[in-house]
Amino acid sequence: MADVDSIYASDDASDVSAAPPLQATAMSDPLSSSTFSDDHSGLRLDDSRLESLARASSPLGDILTEELDFNPDGIFDTPGPTPPDTDDEDTMEDLPQLNQDPLFQGSDALFERTSDSGSDDLAPDTSIPPAFDEDPVIRNAYITAYLLSACHGYTQEGIKAYLDSMHESFTALQRKGQLQLRGLDTMARTLLTVERRLRIDPNRYIVYYFLCTVCWARHHPSSLNDLDDESCTMPECPGFLYSLKELTGGHLKRTPLRVLPIAPITPMIQRFLLRPGKYEEFQHWRLPGLDDVGEVPPLNEPRDPLDAFNNVNWVMGDITDGWGWRAVSWGLERRKVSSAVSLWGVEDVLVEEKQQRFVSLPCGLLFSINIDWFSPTKRSRAYSTGAIYVTILNNPRSKRFLPQETILYCVIPGPQEPTLEQLNHITEPLVEELRALYEGVTMRIHGEPDNQQFPVNGMLYINTSDIPASQKITGLRGVTSEDFMCTSCYQTFSSLVCEDCFNHETFSMRDERRFRKYAYRWRDASTEERERIEIERGVSWSALTSLPGWMPARDSPIDFMHAVFLGEVKHIVQQILVVGGMLTRRSRMNNPYEKLETFLGSIWWPSTIGRVPAKISGTLKADQWRNFATVLPVALYYAWQQNGKIPDCDSPRPAPKSKAGAAFAKTEKLLRERRKAYRMHVARQSGRTVVAAHFEEDDISMDRNYQRHFKAVLDACSAIRIWTAQSITPNEARRAQDYHARACRAWSLMHCHLTPYFHLLTHGDSFIYRLGPVYGFWLFGPESNNGRLVKVNTNGHTGGELEGTMMRSWIKNILIHDLVRTIEELDEQNEEDLVAIRKLKNYLKGDKKSHRTRGTLLNMIASRAGRRGSNAESNKVHHSSYSSIFRFSFEGSDEVELPPRGKRINLNMIQINGTSLYGLVFNYLQTLWNSQVKLVSKTTDWQAGEPFVVTAVQSFSHAHVNGTQFGACTSYRGKGTSFAYMDGRIAVQIQYILSVKHERRDPRLAGLSTAFAIVKRFMSAGIPLMPWDNRQTDLGILTWNFNKFLDPEVIELHRLCGVFALAEIPLRDHGHVWVTISLDHLTQEPDALGYDSDNE
Incomplete structure (x- = not known):
C-alpha cells in the first residue's frame, strides 16, 4: 500500500498543458366537424380588474x-x-x-x-x-x-x-x-x-388514472363506474379506490381518493414532430457518410472504453459523440431462456437475426428518464410530490432540457414517496409505450400530407435521476448497503476507509446480467424469498427491467451535479476542511477560517454569474458549490500561505470542548468504527470466523498536513473542472479520472472521512466515454423544471388534485409555445x-x-x-419595426449580437491613458477595409480617398459573443462584465464596445460596417511561481500584475472568448497580484439574450 507522499511523487509530470429520406405510408384521417357556442348572456362587470x-x-x-x-x-x-x-x-x-x-x-x-x-x-x-x-x-x-x-x-x-x-x-x-x-x-x-x-386544452393529452390508497394499483378512468365496490381489487389489499357521496335523488357519486395524472409520451412526440423543422432537428447529429440511414450494425461494446475512439484527443461535444450512441441495437426481445442456453436465465434475443443500429433507423429517438421528489409548498415539508420527466436526447443540447421540449410523463401524488412496488404501478404504462415505440410506430410530420405517416422508433437510453431515486426506480439497493454500495464493482461500503476503494487496478467489476437474472426471480418469488434476494443479490423487480436492451447500472449514469457539487465539493469543504480542523485558528492574528471568508467576499464576479456566499457554513445550492470549487485552490492558498508558501506542517487540533472539537471527535469515532468493520469484512471474505469482540478500534487520527491537503484539493478541483466542461476528449476524461483517484487515495491515506460519492466518481470516466460530456445528461435542467412546478399555485389539496394542476400547467405551457409558433x-x-x-x-x-x-x-x-385606406407600404414598415424588437428579445443569437440601440460618440473627444481613440479606430479600420476602400483621416487630403467621419460611431454598453455577455467598463451597465479573456487565456479589460457605419462616396456601392472592442491587456511581468502554475490548463487559474495594463488596442469582438472571476492576493516581496479564475464552463449553455428596451 502506498503512502500519501508517494502518490504525489510525480505531481509535475501529470500536467498537460443532414436529415434522412422520409418513407411515407398512406393513411386516412377525416376531419371532425366543429360546433360552436351561440350563448349571448348579458354583460357582467363585477370583477374589479375590468x-x-x-x-x-x-x-x-x-x-x-x-x-x-x-x-x-x-x-x-x-x-x-x-x-x-x-x-x-x-x-x-x-x-x-x-x-x-x-x-x-x-x-x-x-x-x-x-x-x-x-x-x-x-x-x-x-x-x-x-x-x-x-x-x-x-x-x-x-x-x-x-x-x-x-x-x-x-x-x-x-x-x-x-x-x-x-x-x-x-x-x-x-x-x-x-x-x-x-x-x-x-x-x-x-x-x-x-x-x-x-x-391549448391540456386535458386532451392527460389520462387521470386513479390508484388504490394502499398498494397503488392503477385503474383507468373509464373503469370507475364499472367497479363492484370501493375496495381495492388486488388480493388481500385493505385499500380503497373511491369515496361515495349521495346526490339529490338518491344517486351515488364516486370520487377517486388518489389520482395519478399521466401524459402519455407518444401523443407528445407526435405533437413535437408537427412543429416546423422538428423532424430535421432530431437528425442534426448525423455526420454525412457515417450516420446515414440504412442497415448498419451497432458498435460492439469495447473491452477498454478508449478502444472505441480512433483519436483519444477527439472533442466530444454532446451525448451523440459517446461510443454508446451508435452501440444501441434494434430488433431485440427480452426473453426467459433455459439454463442450457444461458447461465443468466434471461437474454436479449434478435428477433429477425439481423443486426441493426438503432440510431440508423429513419427516426430512432433515444430517451432519458428522470424521477425526483420535491415539496410543492413552502409551508410544510411533510408533503412530497414526485415528477417523472422524459427527455428526447436527439434534440440539440441547447434545447434538450427546455420545458417546451421536455415531456412531463406524470406527477406522483403525495404525501409520501411510493415504495418500489407502488412505483411499478406508475411506470407500467410508460414501459408499455416504450415497448411499442421500440418496435416502431408511424406518425405525421410537419410539412408532409396529412394522409401520410412516417416510421418513428423510440428507446429508453439512460436514467438520469439522482442516486436515491435512480436506485429506487431501477430496483437496486441503496449506496449505504454494505455489499452493494457500488453497482459497477464489488467495493463495499466499509472499504471507503481503504485506499483500494479508489484504485482502479484493485476493482473487481460486476456482470450486470446477474442483476437482471435475480430481478426476474424476485418478480416470481414469494415474500420471504423476495427479501432474501434483495439482501443477498441487491436487486428487486422494476418495471424497467422488462425493456429490451436495458441494464439498470450501466444505463443509470452517476449524476455529476449531485455527486460532484452537492456531494463531493460540499463534503470536502464542510467536512474534511472545516470539521477536520484544517481551518482552525493558528494564532490570535492568524485565523484561516476568517481569511477564507474574507477572500470569498472580496472576489469580483461577472454580473451574469452567481456569486459564492462569503459564509461557508450555510446551505449552498449546486451552482454555488460549483463556483466554490472553481476558486477553492486560490481561496485555500490565501487562507493557509505563510510568506508565499503553503506550510509543510499540521493545522492545530480543534479544542476538545469547542463545537468544532466535538464534531471532530465524532467523525474520528465514526472512522474508527468503519475501519474495524472493514477489517472484519476482510477477515470474513478470507474465510475466517469473525467475532466482533476480537477486533479492537484503532487510535489513528486524521492527518492535518497543509501541503498534503492542498495537493489533494488541486487534484480534486482539476478533475472537477475537466469533468464539468461543455466539451471533453477521451484523453481529458482519463486524466480527470487519474486526478480524482489520486486525491481520494491521498485523503484515504490521511484517514479522512469519505462518502460513497468519492468511490462512485471513480467510475465517472466510463460514463463520459459512453455518453459524452456531462452537459448532455446532468440534472441542472430537470432540477430547474422542478422549480417551475413548485411555482404552480398550491393550497394543500391532496389525493392528486394538486398534482393534476401541476400537470395541466406544464402541458399548457407546451401548447402555448406551439401556439406562438403557429402565429409566427x-x-x-x-x-x-x-x-x-x-x-x-x-x-x-x-x-x-x-x-x-x-x-x-x-x-x-x-x-x-x-x-383603412392607408397604403400597404406603411403597414409593411410598421410590421418591420415590431420584428426588430422581437428579434433581439426572443430569437437566438448569431456569433455577435449588439443591443438594438447605441449611443453616438465623438472619437475626437476621448482619450485612454493619453492615447487618442480616433487614431486607434482609424488605423484599425484602414487596415480592415484596405481592399475595399482607401480610408483617409481628418488631417489628410479628403480628395485622396474617402474620409472617416467620427460621428458615424456608436458606443454600446455590452455585446453578446457566442451567447456570452461582455460589457464596457466605461458604461455603468457594462462594467459588471468588463473583464474578459481574448484569444484563449489573455486577460483584458474592455474599455469600449463600438460599431461603425461608413457610407461610400459612390452611392452605387454598399456601405461598410463593423463592430469591435477597445481593450487593455493585463500584464504578467516578474510574477513568482505559484502552486497552481503547472495546472493552468486544467484549473484555468492565472496570475497577473496588480492593476497594470498594456496600451489600449482594437480587436474584433469575436476574439472575446470567456469570462473570469478576479481575485487579489498579497505576496511577500511582490505586493499584491491579481489572480484570474476562468468561468467559461459555469453556465449550462451560453448566456441567453435578454436585452432591455434601451441601451444606456
Whole structure:
C-alpha cells in the first residue's frame, strides 16, 4: 500500500498543458366537424380588474358609450411568480385559492362525464387551431382571456364576463357597419371553449388514472363506474379506490381518493414532430457518410472504453459523440431462456437475426428518464410530490432540457414517496409505450400530407435521476448497503476507509446480467424469498427491467451535479476542511477560517454569474458549490500561505470542548468504527470466523498536513473542472479520472472521512466515454423544471388534485409555445398578431412588468379602422419595426449580437491613458477595409480617398459573443462584465464596445460596417511561481500584475472568448497580484439574450 507522499511523487509530470429520406405510408384521417357556442348572456362587470372608461377619442368614440380597458398596472404589471427558493411565506397570502384557479379541477370534476355547452369538437392536430379561422381581433380576445386566467387568477365566471363584454362590443361595431369580424356569430364565450379553439386544452393529452390508497394499483378512468365496490381489487389489499357521496335523488357519486395524472409520451412526440423543422432537428447529429440511414450494425461494446475512439484527443461535444450512441441495437426481445442456453436465465434475443443500429433507423429517438421528489409548498415539508420527466436526447443540447421540449410523463401524488412496488404501478404504462415505440410506430410530420405517416422508433437510453431515486426506480439497493454500495464493482461500503476503494487496478467489476437474472426471480418469488434476494443479490423487480436492451447500472449514469457539487465539493469543504480542523485558528492574528471568508467576499464576479456566499457554513445550492470549487485552490492558498508558501506542517487540533472539537471527535469515532468493520469484512471474505469482540478500534487520527491537503484539493478541483466542461476528449476524461483517484487515495491515506460519492466518481470516466460530456445528461435542467412546478399555485389539496394542476400547467405551457409558433408562421401577420405574440412570450418568460401592454382590443380595432385606406407600404414598415424588437428579445443569437440601440460618440473627444481613440479606430479600420476602400483621416487630403467621419460611431454598453455577455467598463451597465479573456487565456479589460457605419462616396456601392472592442491587456511581468502554475490548463487559474495594463488596442469582438472571476492576493516581496479564475464552463449553455428596451 502506498503512502500519501508517494502518490504525489510525480505531481509535475501529470500536467498537460443532414436529415434522412422520409418513407411515407398512406393513411386516412377525416376531419371532425366543429360546433360552436351561440350563448349571448348579458354583460357582467363585477370583477374589479375590468374598468369602465370614458369615451375614447377614436373613430369609434361616437359609437361606444363605454369602453373596456385594462389598467396598465394590471394584467401586464403584476409581480412575477415567487421563486422556489424564497423564504417569504407572506407572499403566498396574495395568491388566489387553488380551487379558484382555472387550472385546478377537483377529483370529482375530473371523472364526471359531462360536456361543456360551449365546447367544440377538436380537429386533428395537423390542421391549424380553429381560432385561426376567426378574425385576428377575436383571436386576440381569446388570448387575452387565457392570460387573465393563467396569470391573474380570473375565475371561470370572470372570463365569461370578459368574453361576453367583448362579444357585445364587437357586435355593436358590426351593427353600425364600421367593421366586419369573421366568426363573430360563433365567438367562444367560455374559457374551456377558448382553450379548445386555441388548441391549448391540456386535458386532451392527460389520462387521470386513479390508484388504490394502499398498494397503488392503477385503474383507468373509464373503469370507475364499472367497479363492484370501493375496495381495492388486488388480493388481500385493505385499500380503497373511491369515496361515495349521495346526490339529490338518491344517486351515488364516486370520487377517486388518489389520482395519478399521466401524459402519455407518444401523443407528445407526435405533437413535437408537427412543429416546423422538428423532424430535421432530431437528425442534426448525423455526420454525412457515417450516420446515414440504412442497415448498419451497432458498435460492439469495447473491452477498454478508449478502444472505441480512433483519436483519444477527439472533442466530444454532446451525448451523440459517446461510443454508446451508435452501440444501441434494434430488433431485440427480452426473453426467459433455459439454463442450457444461458447461465443468466434471461437474454436479449434478435428477433429477425439481423443486426441493426438503432440510431440508423429513419427516426430512432433515444430517451432519458428522470424521477425526483420535491415539496410543492413552502409551508410544510411533510408533503412530497414526485415528477417523472422524459427527455428526447436527439434534440440539440441547447434545447434538450427546455420545458417546451421536455415531456412531463406524470406527477406522483403525495404525501409520501411510493415504495418500489407502488412505483411499478406508475411506470407500467410508460414501459408499455416504450415497448411499442421500440418496435416502431408511424406518425405525421410537419410539412408532409396529412394522409401520410412516417416510421418513428423510440428507446429508453439512460436514467438520469439522482442516486436515491435512480436506485429506487431501477430496483437496486441503496449506496449505504454494505455489499452493494457500488453497482459497477464489488467495493463495499466499509472499504471507503481503504485506499483500494479508489484504485482502479484493485476493482473487481460486476456482470450486470446477474442483476437482471435475480430481478426476474424476485418478480416470481414469494415474500420471504423476495427479501432474501434483495439482501443477498441487491436487486428487486422494476418495471424497467422488462425493456429490451436495458441494464439498470450501466444505463443509470452517476449524476455529476449531485455527486460532484452537492456531494463531493460540499463534503470536502464542510467536512474534511472545516470539521477536520484544517481551518482552525493558528494564532490570535492568524485565523484561516476568517481569511477564507474574507477572500470569498472580496472576489469580483461577472454580473451574469452567481456569486459564492462569503459564509461557508450555510446551505449552498449546486451552482454555488460549483463556483466554490472553481476558486477553492486560490481561496485555500490565501487562507493557509505563510510568506508565499503553503506550510509543510499540521493545522492545530480543534479544542476538545469547542463545537468544532466535538464534531471532530465524532467523525474520528465514526472512522474508527468503519475501519474495524472493514477489517472484519476482510477477515470474513478470507474465510475466517469473525467475532466482533476480537477486533479492537484503532487510535489513528486524521492527518492535518497543509501541503498534503492542498495537493489533494488541486487534484480534486482539476478533475472537477475537466469533468464539468461543455466539451471533453477521451484523453481529458482519463486524466480527470487519474486526478480524482489520486486525491481520494491521498485523503484515504490521511484517514479522512469519505462518502460513497468519492468511490462512485471513480467510475465517472466510463460514463463520459459512453455518453459524452456531462452537459448532455446532468440534472441542472430537470432540477430547474422542478422549480417551475413548485411555482404552480398550491393550497394543500391532496389525493392528486394538486398534482393534476401541476400537470395541466406544464402541458399548457407546451401548447402555448406551439401556439406562438403557429402565429409566427402566418403568411400575413397584422398588428393584432404581433401583440398576441408579445403577450404570450411575456407570459412564457414569467415577465409581467416589462413590455407591458397599454390600450385595449377596442383601441386596436379603432386603429384598424383608422388605417383603412392607408397604403400597404406603411403597414409593411410598421410590421418591420415590431420584428426588430422581437428579434433581439426572443430569437437566438448569431456569433455577435449588439443591443438594438447605441449611443453616438465623438472619437475626437476621448482619450485612454493619453492615447487618442480616433487614431486607434482609424488605423484599425484602414487596415480592415484596405481592399475595399482607401480610408483617409481628418488631417489628410479628403480628395485622396474617402474620409472617416467620427460621428458615424456608436458606443454600446455590452455585446453578446457566442451567447456570452461582455460589457464596457466605461458604461455603468457594462462594467459588471468588463473583464474578459481574448484569444484563449489573455486577460483584458474592455474599455469600449463600438460599431461603425461608413457610407461610400459612390452611392452605387454598399456601405461598410463593423463592430469591435477597445481593450487593455493585463500584464504578467516578474510574477513568482505559484502552486497552481503547472495546472493552468486544467484549473484555468492565472496570475497577473496588480492593476497594470498594456496600451489600449482594437480587436474584433469575436476574439472575446470567456469570462473570469478576479481575485487579489498579497505576496511577500511582490505586493499584491491579481489572480484570474476562468468561468467559461459555469453556465449550462451560453448566456441567453435578454436585452432591455434601451441601451444606456
